[in-house]
Amino acid sequence: MPHQLIICEKPSAAAKIAYALAERRPRLERRRGVPVYTFERGGRTVAVVPALGHLYSVAQGSAGWSFPIFDIGWVPLYEVSRKAKRTRAWLEVISGLASGAESFVSACDFDTEGSLIAYMILKHACAGADTRAGRMKFSTLTKGDLTAAYEGMMEKLDYDVIFAGKARHELDWIFGVNVSRALMDSLRSSGGSFEVLSAGRVQSPTLAELKRREEGISLHLPDPFWLVMAEAETACGGSPGLGSGGGGEGTGETFPAAYRPDPAGSGQVLSLREAERVVGECNGSPAAVRGVDISEVRIPPPPPFSLGDLQSEAYRLLGMAPFRTQKVAEALYLDALISYPRTSSQRLPPSIDHRGILRGLEASPRYREYAHELLCREGQLRPRQGRATDSAHPAIHPTGNVPGRRLRRDESRLFDLIVRRFLAAFGECASKEVTVISLDCRGHRFEARGERLASEGWTRYYGPHFRFREAPLPKVSAGDGVLMRRVWHEGRFTEPPPRFNMSSIIRFMERNGIGTKSTRATILENMYRRGYIRGARISVTGLGLAVVGILERFFPELASIELTKRVEGSMEEIEAGRRSPEGVVMEAISRIKPVFEKIIADYERVGEDLGRVLSALREGKRTLGPCPACGGRLVVISSRRSGKRFVGCTGYGEGCRLTMPLPQKGFISATGERCKACGFPVIEVRGRGPRAWRLCINVGCPSKKPVQGLRRQ
Amino acid sequence: MSDVHPKNRCRVCGGSSGGGSGADSGGLCACHEAAWREVCGHYPTWEARMGAGWGEYLAEVARNPLTGAWVREVAEFMIRNRIARQDRRA
Numbered sequence: 001m002p003h004q005l006i007i008c009e010k011p012s013a014a015a016k017i018a019y020a021l022a023e024r025r026p027r028l029e030r031r032r033g034v035p036v037y038t039f040e041r042g043g044r045t046v047a048v049v050p051a052l053g054h055l056y057s058v059a060q061g062s063a064g065w066s067f068p069i070f071d072i073g074w075v076p077l078y079e080v081s082r083k084a085k086r087t088r089a090w091l092e093v094i095s096g097l098a099s100g101a102e103s104f105v106s107a108c109d110f111d112t113e114g115s116l117i118a119y120m121i122l123k124h125a126c127a128g129a130d131t132r133a134g135r136m137k138f139s140t141l142t143k144g145d146l147t148a149a150y151e152g153m154m155e156k157l158d159y160d161v162i163f164a165g166k167a168r169h170e171l172d173w174i175f176g177v178n179v180s181r182a183l184m185d186s187l188r189s190s191g192g193s194f195e196v197l198s199a200g201r202v203q204s205p206t207l208a209e210l211k212r213r214e215e216g217i218s219l220h221l222p223d224p225f226w227l228v229m230a231e232a233e234t235a236c237g238g239s240p241g242l243g244s245g246g247g248g249e250g251t252g253e254t255f256p257a258a259y260r261p262d263p264a265g266s267g268q269v270l271s272l273r274e275a276e277r278v279v280g281e282c283n284g285s286p287a288a289v290r291g292v293d294i295s296e297v298r299i300p301p302p303p304p305f306s307l308g309d310l311q312s313e314a315y316r317l318l319g320m321a322p323f324r325t326q327k328v329a330e331a332l333y334l335d336a337l338i339s340y341p342r343t344s345s346q347r348l349p350p351s352i353d354h355r356g357i358l359r360g361l362e363a364s365p366r367y368r369e370y371a372h373e374l375l376c377r378e379g380q381l382r383p384r385q386g387r388a389t390d391s392a393h394p395a396i397h398p399t400g401n402v403p404g405r406r407l408r409r410d411e412s413r414l415f416d417l418i419v420r421r422f423l424a425a426f427g428e429c430a431s432k433e434v435t436v437i438s439l440d441c442r443g444h445r446f447e448a449r450g451e452r453l454a455s456e457g458w459t460r461y462y463g464p465h466f467r468f469r470e471a472p473l474p475k476v477s478a479g480d481g482v483l484m485r486r487v488w489h490e491g492r493f494t495e496p497p498p499r500f501n502m503s504s505i506i507r508f509m510e511r512n513g514i515g516t517k518s519t520r521a522t523i524l525e526n527m528y529r530r531g532y533i534r535g536a537r538i539s540v541t542g543l544g545l546a547v548v549g550i551l552e553r554f555f556p557e558l559a560s561i562e563l564t565k566r567v568e569g570s571m572e573e574i575e576a577g578r579r580s581p582e583g584v585v586m587e588a589i590s591r592i593k594p595v596f597e598k599i600i601a602d603y604e605r606v607g608e609d610l611g612r613v614l615s616a617l618r619e620g621k622r623t624l625g626p627c628p629a630c631g632g633r634l635v636v637i638s639s640r641r642s643g644k645r646f647v648g649c650t651g652y653g654e655g656c657r658l659t660m661p662l663p664q665k666g667f668i669s670a671t672g673e674r675c676k677a678c679g680f681p682v683i684e685v686r687g688r689g690p691r692a693w694r695l696c697i698n699v700g701c702p703s704k705k706p707v708q709g710l711r712r713q
Numbered sequence: 714m715s716d717v718h719p720k721n722r723c724r725v726c727g728g729s730s731g732g733g734s735g736a737d738s739g740g741l742c743a744c745h746e747a748a749w750r751e752v753c754g755h756y757p758t759w760e761a762r763m764g765a766g767w768g769e770y771l772a773e774v775a776r777n778p779l780t781g782a783w784v785r786e787v788a789e790f791m792i793r794n795r796i797a798r799q800d801r802r803a
Contacts, residue, residue, distance in 0.1 A: 219747055220781040221755045221774060224762050271762050493779050 002102035003038070003045040005126070006136075007094070007118045009108040011035055012334040013141060014050035017107055020146035021046065033086070034093040047097055051108070055087050056120040058173040067181040068596040070589050072170060074120060091125050098126035104133035105150075106157060110392050111342055112165035113518060119162045133157055137392075140399045141336040161392075164574040167581035168516075171567060171588050176200035178592070179558060182599050183550065186607035187614070201564050202515040202523050204551050207532055207540070208559040209508060211548045213497055214540045222493030225268040226275035228259030230446055231486040232287065232439060234474050253474040254485065257439055257448040267447075268492075275489040278444055283487040287441035289480040299430040301458035303346040303386025304395035305421050307517045308510045310341065310414075313421075315503035317465050318413050322502050322521040328414045329396070336401050338418050342518045343393035346386020348425065352394060354381045360400020361419065370423050370461050383425040397422045420462050427458025435473050441484050448473055499537040512561050513568045542620070546613035554599050554606055557591075624670045624697060625681025630656040634681060634697070636668060647697050660697045677703040725790045748783035752791065767797065 006021075008014040018026040018037030026039035026048070037048040059080045061071035076091055077084040098104070104126060106118035115135075122130035135157050138149035179199040234252030259278055260267040269275040305313070310329065311322035320328070329341035348354065358381075361371040374381065386395070398419045407415060433454040439446040450473030453459070459466040476482070500508065502524060509520045527533045532544030540548075551559045567588065573579040599606060624634045624647060632651030639646065645668075647660040660680075662668060666687040673682040675696035686692040696703065723742035741749055752774065759765045765773065774780050775788040790796075 215744075216781075218744065218781040218783040219751055220779065221751045221784045222777050222779040223755060223758050272764070493777060496779060496781060 002100060003047050004103045004105065005094075005097050005101040006046060006048045006105040006107050007121055008048060008050045009053065009114050009117055010334065011050040011052075013107075013109075014048050016141040016334070016336060017146055018048040020141075020143040021048075021150055031093045031096075032089040034090050036093070036097065047101070048107075049094055049097055051094075051117055051121060052087055052090055054113075054117055054120070055091055056124060057081070058169050060177075065181070067185060068178045068593070070174060070593075072173060074124070076124075091121075094121060095125045098129060101126070101129070104129045105136060105153060106133055107136040107138075107149075109340060109342070110135075110137045110139070111340075111518070112161055112168070112516070115158050115162045116165035116169070119157055119166075122157075130157055138340075139393045140339045141334065142399045142401060145399075160575050160577045163581040164571045167574055167584050168567075168571055170581075170585050172201055174585075174589065174592065175558065176203075178596065179204075179551075179555060182596065183547070183606070183610060186599070186603050187610045189603065189607055199547065199551055199555070199558065200523075201558065201567060202509075202519065203527060204548065204555075204559045205512075205514055205561045205564055206505065206509060206523065207527060207544055207548045208552060209561075210500060210505065210533060210538060210540050211545055213500060214545065217496045217499065220494075220496035222495070224272075225270055225492055225494070226272060226489045227267060227492060228269060228275055228278050228282075228487065228489045230257045230259070230282065230441075230484050230488075231255075232257045232446070232448065233483045233485045234476055235481050235483070252482075255437075255448050255450075255473050257437070257446040257484075259444060260447040261445055263438075263445075263447070269489070272491075279487050279489050282441045282444055282446075282484050285441055285484050285487075287439045287446065287482050287484050289476050289478055289482060290438040290440045290445075291478050292476060293436045293438075295434050296454060297432050297434055299432060299457070299459070301384040301424050301427045301429065302421065302462075303384055304348050304397060304425045305418060306344050306346050306386070306388055306390070306395060307341055308344070308506060308520075309346065309386075310396055310418070311506055311521065312503040313465075314414060314417060315501070317417065318410075320410060320414070322506050323525045324410065325414065326518075326521050328410050329418075332411060332415055332418075335403070335405075336399055337403060337415060338399060339395075339397050340393045341396050343390045343396060344388050344517050345390035345393060345395045346388040348383045348385065348395055348397055348422075352397065354383065354426070357398060357400035357422070360402070361398065361423075364402045366416070367419055367423065374423065374426050381426055383422075417465060420465055423461035424458040427461050428455075430457030430459045431455045432468070437473060437476060439482060439484075446484070499535075499539065501537055505538060513565050514561065515564075542617045543614070546610065546617065549613070550606060550610055553609075554602060555595055557595060621669070624668075624683055625672070625674065627651060627656060627658055628679050629658045630654065632656055634658070634660075636662065660699060662697070675701055675703065677701055725786050744783045745787055748781070748787040751784050752787050768792075 006017065008017055014035060014037060018028075018039060021041055022037075022039035023041055024039065026037040029036050029038065035050065039046055039048075055077055056074045057077045057080050058072055059075045060069045061073050062069075076087065078086075078088040078091075104122055106115065106122065108114035108118040118133075118135075119130050122128075122133050133156075135154040136146075136149040137154060138145045176199065183199060231254055233254045258267050259269070259282075269278070303309075307326065307329070311325045314320040314325040315322060326341065329338065332338045333341055355375065358371040358375050361367040362375070396418055398415075403412075403415070431454045433452050435450040435452075437448040437450075439448065450471045451468075452470050452472060453468055459468070498504075505524060506520050509515050509523075510517075514520075515523055527544070530543075531541055532547060533540055548559060557563050570579060570584040570587075574581050574584060619635075622636045624636065626632070627634050627649040630649060630651040632649045632654075634647050634649055636645055637648040638644070644664055645662050647658075647662055649656040649658045662683075663685050666685040669684050669686070671682050671684050671694060674680065675682050675698065678696060678698050678701045680696050680698035680701065682694055682696050684692045684694050722740070723745055724740045725745040726742060752771075755774075756767065756770055759770045759773075771788045771792050775785055775792060780788070
């Protein structure tokens with residue numbers, strides 16, 4: 001019997017859609033492991049089948065491992081990825097269902113990737129059914145939203161968005177695969193060993209920026225300056241004024257103040273002598289209050305979350321990595337608890353039923369009071385709107401559904417953050433009172449600054465996520481006398497530029513149009529996996545510096561922000577229907593071709609440079625420290641005969657016979673430290689467990705307990 | 714590192730100096746040449762602010778946890794090799 005076939009992006013979304021659209025409980029059937037939901041709606045049989053994300057991928061048109069390759073096409077994912085074998089069954093099941101279908105609907109997530117996933121399946125697995133397929137547009141997986149999306153579906157697929165996505169995939173393949181292969185192949189042909197290296201249109205400019213910051217930090221030379229601090233004390237029960245000496249009794253309240261000769265300046269004193277002079281003149285001296293300036297600063301509510309904002313805030317407040325935040329947010333979306341998270345919008349349009357969502361949140365004891373308070377407010381509910389917009393989706397917001405299952409810790413924390421941000425967007429402005437007391441002590445100007453929250457406003461809804469440190473000051477008036485009970489100077493140094501963290505690097509990518517909201521966190525994750533960067537406060541590894549150094553020398557365009565900005569601009573033009581995807585891809589190919597011609601001309605030099613850097617890195621990794629016997633280097637050596645590893649000295653040829661055994665399991669790395677008892681290098685051994693252990697490589701070290709049968713050396 | 718000609722080795726790290734063009738610091742890699750310039754360039758500031766002598770300055774820079782890795786390596790190299798203030802452009 002002919003039916004309608006609805007294609008979804010993921011199995012969990014398929015279940016939500018089937019249950020939302022079915023008039024009665026849908027029937028679930030597993031065909032070769034693929035869940036297929038069937039039900040009746042309006043007298044018509046409907047089948048809902050999920051994909052597993054992308055089922056098709058860009059691949060080279062001809063066989064072989066060479067570069068540059070510009071002859072590319074789209075093939076089923078299982079043909080190019082061993083990990084995707086099971087997608088074959090999915091495509092065959094979808095093809096089978098398509099043969100008996102009379103109409104088709106794309107119900108994948110409404111964004112570039114979702115549209116492309118459905119388009120490829122409809123075009124290739126459903127015999128060109130893309131031309132007669134409809135498109136459901138929804139931002140949440142709630143029953144109401146899905147039913148409305150089905151009833152009012154678009155008659156045609158969103159081809160401009162699809163073509164922009166297709167062109168992006170093709171360009172990323174052309175840049176990424178060709179440059180990565182060029183690096184690996186030049187290394188191999190210059191006699192270096194095989195090493196998996198990668199470079200890409202989005203990864204390379206990000207890594208280049210991280211390298212620039214790393215260089216700034218490595219070249220930082222701290223300059224000294226001084227801050228003069230004071231502990232002032234109000235006079236008790238009187239305002240004797242300057243010079244009266246009445247403040248010298250010291251029986252009032254104390255408060256901190258800082259020397260600030262220029263009210264607009266930072267208070268830095270650029271000479272030790274000057275700092276000492278101020279301290280000498282002011283310590284224990286009376287001072288007068290020259291003025292008290294009280295101002296009220298309004299703190300408007302924060303705009304609703306875009307994905308970038310959410311990742312940034314979750315990292316700052318919850319310590320959650322951006323990649324993890326995206327995963328958790330997607331799980332909450334699939335549970336119909338929040339709206340679609342891959343959005344750049346900071347706006348909640350009036351088409352969203354704000355009151356309905358608040359009524360839904362009233363059901364949760366945690367948010368009941370706040371939701372009720374907002375619902376009882378007179379007049380229209382107007383949220384604070386941010387500047388960023390997204391044509392496909394509104395800002396991330398709760399759906400009003402309460403969790404039907406016990407949420408995991410990260411899910412619960414992120415859900416709370418999203419709900420509170422939504423509530424806060426409807427709150428009144430908060431305000432803080434800032435007090436600045438100016439003091440005059442023997443002609444030197446000191447300043448005390450205090451802050452207190454004057455009106456809670458939206459911060460009440462944001463609750464634990466709003467952090468404010470109150471700094472109260474005593475009540476004084478101009479002309480009052482105070483005592484500078486203690487004045488001292490503190491030596492400081494100028495700081496190096498701050499390291500990027502996961503949040504700030506994503507912000508940098510966002511600001512410069514590098515990558516898309518969906519790919520930024522994944523690209524960052526890849527750089528960690530490849531060993532190009534490490535640490536929460538990101539530092540670039542030797543390998544990362546080497547790769548980006550080579551790219552800057554031989555592919556400067558790829559390491560620049562301009563190329564990726566230009567590509568993003570072209571994507572927007574395709575989405576707006578002003579350019580064809582083929583034209584954009586051809587233009588990019590014509591631009592990158594000369595770069596490859598250049599690298600082929602410099603092939604040997606690229607390989608040699610890369611090989612030299614990599615062998616230096618490997619040598620560095622294998623070196624444990626200086627040899628205490630001859631001054632050579634102690635290195636890890638693997639015996640060709642037994643395959644076992646041990647420590648040997650590079651001075652072997654000159655007669656140094658020092659050798660030491662090593663643990664045979666685990667990853668060994670040098671710590672750069674020497675044993676306090678014997679001076680031998682200390683190493684770190686990392687096994688399967690989470691904890692690494694440190695040991696001195698000297699078996700005869702006096703710090704070790706003697707083992708029976710082992711002689712001390 | 715063995716394929717780098719001794720003449721072209723960086724005096725601080727032993728890496729390739731790319732021919733050692735630096736007239737000021739001769740025989741340094743690009744990173745250490747830039748760091749060398751920083752060490753020499755910041756001394757007048759330290760001298761004016763702290764009244765520090767050249768040796769004291771180098772020791773402070775090498776010891777300071779905020780000092781960048783390349784600058785520290787150059788400062789330690791200068792201390793080890795007793796590079797005097799008047800020699801710093803030699």
